[in-house]
Amino acid sequence: xxxxxxxxxxxxxxxxxxxxxxxxxxxxxxxxxxxxxxxxxxxxxxxxxxxxxxxxxxxxxxxxxxxxxxxxxxxxxxxxxxxxxxxxxxxxxxxxxxxxxxxxxxxxxxxxxxxxxxxxxxxxxxxxxxxxxxxxxxxxxxxxxxxxxxxxxxxxxxxxxxxxxxxxxxxxxxxxxxxxxxxxxxxxxxxxxxxxxxxxxxxxxxxxxxxxxxxxxxxxxxxxxxxxxxxxxxxxxxxxxxxxxxxxxxxxxxxxxxxx
DNA sequence: AGTGCATTCCTAATCCACAA
DNA sequence: TTGTGGATTAGGAATGCACT
Numbered sequence: 657x658x659x660x661x662x663x664x665x666x667x668x669x670x671x672x673x674x675x676x677x678x679x680x681x682x683x684x685x686x687x688x689x690x691x692x693x694x695x696x697x698x699x700x701x702x703x704x705x706x707x708x709x710x711x712x713x714x715x716x717x718x719x720x721x722x723x724x725x726x727x728x729x730x731x732x733x734x735x736x737x738x739x740x741x742x743x744x745x746x747x748x749x750x751x752x753x754x755x756x757x758x759x760x761x762x763x764x765x766x767x768x769x770x771x772x773x774x775x776x777x778x779x780x781x782x783x784x785x786x787x788x789x790x791x792x793x794x795x796x797x798x799x800x801x802x803x804x805x806x807x808x809x810x811x812x813x814x815x816x817x818x819x820x821x822x823x824x825x826x827x828x829x830x831x832x833x834x835x836x837x838x839x840x841x842x843x844x845x846x847x848x849x850x851x852x853x854x855x856x857x858x859x860x861x862x863x864x865x866x867x868x869x870x871x872x873x874x875x876x877x878x879x880x881x882x883x884x885x886x887x888x889x890x891x892x893x894x895x896x897x898x899x900x901x902x903x904x905x906x907x908x909x910x911x912x913x914x915x916x
Numbered sequence: 917a918g919t920g921c922a923t924t925c926c927t928a929a930t931c932c933a934c935a936a
Numbered sequence: 937t938t939g940t941g942g943a944t945t946a947g948g949a950a951t952g953c954a955c956t
Contacts, residue, residue, distance in 0.1 A: 723955090724956065725956050727917070728956060729917095730919090731918095731919095732918075733956075762917080764917070764956085768956065811954050814921065814954070815955040816955080819956095841954060842922095845921095845922075857953080859954090875956080
C-alpha cells in the first residue's frame with residue numbers, strides 16, 4: 657500500500673482532537689502529501705470535560721480511556737475501538753479510532769456495540785500497530801514535563817490495561833514506564849464499602865447513580881469515556897481523594913507486561 | 917462466551933470459660 | 937486436671953460481578 661493512501665486512510669479513520677499532520681510530526685513520520693486537515697469532516701473535537709479535572713490533573717496528565725474488543729480475554733481477543741479523553745480538557749483533548757483486529761468480530765459483540773467485521777476488517781481501518789506511534793505522539797503532546805500519565809478506565813486492572821499491554825506486546829513494544837493505570841471499578845467498590853451500601857458497580861449503575869445523561873445507548877468507546885470522565889470526577893470529589901492518593905493507588909505499566 | 921478479583925460462606929482449628 | 941460447649945479466627949471453596 658502506498659504511503660499516501662495509508663496516510664489518507666489513517667487521517668480518515670482516526671478521529672482525534674489533533675490534526676494527523678501534527679501527530680505524524682510528533683511520531684517522526686513523514687507529513688508529505690497529507691491533505692489539509694481542515695478538509696476532514698469526520699474529525700471530532702471534544703471540550704465537554706474541562707475545568708473539573710484541572711486541579712487533579714496538575715500532578716499528572718489524566719487520560720480517561722475505554723476499549724471495545726472482540727471478547728473478554730486479552731490473550732485470545734483484539735481491540736476493535738479505542739477512545740480517550742484528556743481530563744484537563746481544552747482543544748484537542750480527545751483521541752478516538754476504530755482498529756482493524758485482523759479477525760472476525762463475534763456476533764454477540766456486534767450486537768452490543770454495532771461494531772462488526774465489515775466495519776473494522778477493511779483496508780481503511782488502521783491496525784493497532786498503525787495507531788501506536790500516533791497514540792504515543794498524542795500522549796506525549798499532552799504530557800507535562802516530568803509528570804506521569806495516569807490512565808483511568810473502569811475495570812482497568814483486569815481488562816483495559818491488560819488489553820493495551822497485550823497489543824503493545826504484539827507490536828514488540830512496551831508501555832512507557834511513566835504510564836500509570838487507575839481502576840475506577842476498585843474505587844467504586846471501596847466507596848460502597850465505606851458507605852456500607854450494596855449496589856451494582858458497573859459503569860451504567862454509576863452513571864444512573866450520579867444522574868449522568870447519555871445521548872446514546874450504543875455501547876461505544878467514546879460514549880463510555882465521556883460517562884466515565886464524569887463518574888471519575890464525582891467519585892474523587894466525594895471521596896476527597898488527593899492527587900498523591902490517586903497516583904499512589906495507581907498500578908505501574910510494568911504490572912501488565914508479558915507475564916500478565 | 918473467559919478470566920481475575922473481591923466477597924461470602926462454610927468448615928476446621930483454636931481459644932477460653934466453666935463445670936465436674 | 938480434664939472434658940465440654942460456645943465464641944472467635946483462619947483458610948479454602950464457592951459465588952458474584954466486572955469487562956467486550
